[in-house]
Amino acid sequence: MKNHFLWNILFEDSWIGRRLDKLIELGFRIIRWSKKVVVPGFDGIPLYDVMTFFLKSLVKGNIGAKASGIAYNFLAAIFPGIIMLFTIIPFIPIENFQIMLMGLLEDFLPNEIWRVVNKTVEDIITRPRGGLLSIGFIMALYFCSNGISGLTNAFDSSILNFKTRSWFKQKAVNIFLILLYTILLIVAIGLISLGSLTFSFLNEHH
Structure with a gap:
């Protein structure tokens, strides 16, 4: 209970909390936008799937x-x-x-x-x-x-x-x-x- 109250004071009702909410919302907007955008040369695959595959290849491709x-x-x-x-x-x-x-x-x-x-x-x-x-x-x-x-x-x-x-x-x-x-x-x-x-x-x- 105390931790939840402290979170509300530090973030939810403060300038930092509002900025974090805006950044999170911006991130979700970028993700939604990338799922709709198709880059030429990728056979109609959305940009989001291309970037996801690229990052997985970097991690798992040794x-x-x-x-x-x-x-x-x-x-x-x-x-x-x-x-x-x-x-x-x-x-x-x-x-x-x-x-x-x-x-x-x-x-x-x-x-x-x-x-x-x-x-x-x-x-x-x-x-x-x-x-x-x-x-x-x-x-x-x-x-x-x-x-x-x-x-x-x-x-x-x-x-x-x-x-x-x-x-x-x-x-x-x-x-x-x-x-x-x-x-x-x-x-x-x-x-x-x-x-x-x-x-x-x-x-x-x-």
């Missing part, structure tokens, strides 16, 4: 474990990928490409770090190493393939069903995506180098 596995595989692929990229640079048949890359790295890295890694980077990108390139390529392909497999499996799975592909089809998709990302990375590096040359040309002639 999102954290999937994200951890994907992050681990891609992190493991970074280092062999870097080895592969640096060892492939001496084989690029572009005049003064290595010199331009050294200048780009010098501008990008802090001076203290550049003094430490200067000789090592110069040795790696100027001396061809076929064996190291093969090892880096195989390791990068393996770990990247595992990372993309985890990523596609996470996207294909849900709490209701799980879409599967054959092993060969999965590997073919993974290799295609890896090659696509590699091409995009090479193009991006080329555009960065081209941008530096363009700015240098404009500074010299204007």
